[in-house]
Amino acid sequence: MNDLLSFFIENIKRHRYIFLVLFDVISTIVSLVLSIMILKGNHLASILMFFSVYWWIAPLLIAFRIGTFRNFGLYHWAWQYMSVHEVVSLIKAIITSSLLTLLSIIAFGNKDFPFSVIIIEALFCFSFIGGIRLSIRLWKESQPNIDSSREEKRALIVGAGDAGEMILREMLKIPQMKYKPVGFIDDDPTKNNILIHHLPVLGKCDDIPIIVEKYEIDEIILAIPTASSKQIRRIVSLCEESRAKFRIVPGIFELIDGTVHVNQIRNVEIEDLLGREPINLDMKSISSYISDANILITGAGGSIGAELCRQVAMYNPSKLVLLGKGENSIYDIQLELKEKFPFLTFSTYIADVRDFDRINNIFKETKPDVVFHAAANKHVFLMENNPEEAVLNNIIGTKNVVDIAENNNVKKFVMISTDKAVHPSSIMGATKRAAEMIVQLKTMSGSSTKFVSVRFGNVLGSRGSVVPLFKKQIASGGPVTITHPEATRYFMTIPEAVQLVIQAGAMGNGGEIFVLDMGQPVKIIDLAKDLIRLSGFEVGVDIEIKYVGLKPGEKLFEEILTSEEGMKTTKHEKIFITPPSKINIDALMANIGILEKMAHDGQRDEIKKKLREIAD
Secondary structure, eight states, X not given: OHHHHHHHHHHHHHTHHHHHHHHHHHHHHHHHHHHHHHHHOSOHHHHHXXXXXXXXXXXXXXXXXXXXXXXXXXXXXXXXXXXHHHHHHHHHHHHHHHHHHHHHHHHTTOTTSOTHHHHHHHHHHHHHHHHHHHHHHHHHHHSOOSOTTSXXXXXXXXXXXXXXXXXXXXXXXXXXXXXXXXXXXXXXXXXXXXXXXXXXXXXXXXXXXHHXXXXXXXXXXXXXXXXXXXXXXXXXHHHHHXXXXXXXXXXXXXXXXXXXXXXXXXXXXXXHHHOOSOOOOOHHHHHHHHTTSEEEEETTTSHHHXXXXXXXXXXXXXXXXXXXXXXXXXXXXXXXXXHXXXXXXXXXXXXXXXXXXXXXXXXXHHOOSEEEEOOOOOOHHHHHHOHHHHIIIIIIHHHHHHHHXXXXXOSEEEEEEEGGGSSOOSHHHHHHHHHHHHHHHHHHTTOSSEEEEEEEOEEETOTTSHXXXXXXXXXXXXXXXXXXXXOEEOEEEHHXXXXXXXXXXXXXXXXXXXXXXXXXXXXXXXXXXXXXXXXXXOBTTTBOEXXXXXXXXXXXXXXXXXXXXXXXXXXXXXXXEOOOOOOOHHHHHHHHHHHHHHHXXXXXXXXXXXXXXXXX
């Protein structure tokens, strides 16, 4: 019997659409006949009498039903995974088709028609159609795993909320994932001992080591996307104590549609331990300047630029323009956008911001409303040895984009800056400070474009940051090199930084330098130790730490931006505004011209002197 059912199901899969439509037609006819029998009696004569008068009712109802089912997408779903969402859509489709039938009967002037027939028919129809689809799911779930020889990982899910339930559901329906879920862990006392898809909540986070040993857990899945770094650090510590392998679902910053899938589970990263609470955004103000607007992003292939592309895409811009110098990085973000945002309209341009004519032509062609300027050289040590490039890219390139944006009537211009522009000790910091001054000048000159800068510190995982360097050193067996045992830096995750940049852009009225709250400073030595442990090694045993001293241009401690004298608060608790600085317009423009000539002539020492003069 089971083999016969399997054969039947396989044939349905081959001709799925035809079978579903045929079944729905039969269900509608049977439901209509049953409803007539209830109202008119179960005599054949009564049924035939009804259809002799209202012969057209069955074709009409079938036409509306099949058309509505197609419109609601009921023929495209995999009904073996039927959930509440599918049931609700089925109810809506049946109600809609029944209402359309009733309205047509009224429009045809058939006042004597027994309308209750359609109501009763709808109930029968839902029972038949919903019942068979539910039966398919129940049969699917009842099938034993054919590949019983494969090894399954006994999994413990931390977090008995929506994310944990989504992960469990996918584990149960996708045997290829080779997970055998055992139960949940959750600190919420109201969830203790409850069952989720027949699996119990076994205890609290503090019980992880005991539960891992008792139930022979192979892998722990952290399924709390909204957890703070403090919570994750605590859970990770308990997982490390249990000796079980542990992984994590994406954080709230990484989720595009709010849903979690098994294939998104990844290893715990340093960003998870150092990231902070989810940011409260004013979605209305952000949508007001991004939705239905043409957005252009320079440096779109870089760490910040690419994340700007991802997050801007979520606000449904009319068009997104990706501009970058590196063809490989632009190609990568283009492929990602095509996959994640299939309905997004975007275009890509390979261009250098130092090429005024090329950039000007791109602006004329794309007509951007908003520009995010993320193109820049940012490697502190490299720019110390290449000040010409820092000047031409960070200063002259910014001036080009700023002038072109104004000439092309861009509404808002947001430049990405850095905390290293505060009392700069490096070439990179000094060039970014000069770029900030160029952006401020436009507001001082009365431009109709709203020019603002957003300044923040180190972002975890960006190109040139210590995290990728440490990972490479760990992968090669060490040592991990650190400048100084007391060196500290301010960090935030790339998604967090970009969210605040977009929010600051909404707040800007022109001329502001926004400063992002970077939280508490992090000791580089602690960062290195965390990375070594997350990589499965022991500090000092498997991987050594070596101190190499500060490089030219580097500081031991980054300055605390939010305590800078005169800093003003904004309506957002994590965004501040620096007081406007006094700028001698004529002197600055003259110095920029001198710097450009020095850069082309290769006068490195003179460039450094002139940058110190401008920055001071």
